Amino acid sequence: MQTTIVYYSLSGNCRFAAEGAAALLGAETMELVPEKAYPEKGFAKFFHGGKSAVFGEAPALRPYSFPAETEQVLLVTPIWAGRIAPPLRSFLLREREALRGKRVAALFCCSGGGTEKAAAQLRELLDGADLEAALTLVDPKDKPSEEKHRALADFCAKLK
Numbered sequence: 465m466q467t468t469i470v471y472y473s474l475s476g477n478c479r480f481a482a483e484g485a486a487a488l489l490g491a492e493t494m495e496l497v498p499e500k501a502y503p504e505k506g507f508a509k510f511f512h513g514g515k516s517a518v519f520g521e522a523p524a525l526r527p528y529s530f531p532a533e534t535e536q537v538l539l540v541t542p543i544w545a546g547r548i549a550p551p552l553r554s555f556l557l558r559e560r561e562a563l564r565g566k567r568v569a570a571l572f573c574c575s576g577g578g579t580e581k582a583a584a585q586l587r588e589l590l591d592g593a594d595l596e597a598a599l600t601l602v603d604p605k606d607k608p609s610e611e612k613h614r615a616l617a618d619f620c621a622k623l624k
């Protein structure tokens with residue numbers, strides 16, 4: 465099945481997971497890049513990103529080309545304040561029509577908190593479209609493990 469992996473990553477964990485999934489699925493990745501980058505370090509990183517997520521912002525994204533013919537989309541996002549990262553929110557709001565009828569799966573990267581709110585938010589933004597499968601990995605680049613590698617491989621096997 466033709467799959468496109470759409471991801472946002474501030475500090476590399478989601479990029480790592482997206483690229484790992486791409487290799488396992490033989491899929492293309494598409495990175496979401498906000499026009500105005502979020503701070504990458506210190507207090508500002510958590511303050512600005514957290515505030516943006518809590519306030520439900522949808523930041524402007526750099527131009528991307530989303531292949532309309534793709535059959536399956538794997539969304540990869542960090543969890544920010546329990547929610548999906550705002551650049552993914554921008555993508556979902558903009559591509560709602562294009563996503564209709566496609567198989568959608570999600571991969572969340574977090575540092576150990578819950579992902580229920582993010583999954584609910586995603587379902588709502590997908591406007592009733594089915595979220596077929598979801599996997600959560602705790603900082604897969606910063607804290608790699610054989611177990612996380614296996615979880616990603618099992619998850620991707622289900623998406624094939």
Ligand SMILES: Cc1cc2nc3c(=O)[nH]c(=O)nc-3n(C[C@H](O)[C@H](O)[C@H](O)COP(=O)(O)O)c2cc1C
Pocket residue numbers: 472473474475476477478479509510511512513514541542543544545546547573574575576577578602603604
């Ligand atoms: C602004 C901000 C808010 C975060 N909020 C949460 C959270 O609510 N729960 C959690 O488990 N991790 C939280 N994290 C940690 C990230 O989700 C986690 O480190 C993730 O792997 C980062 O992905 P990335 O390296 O691709 O940016 C937060 C990180 C940032 C920068």
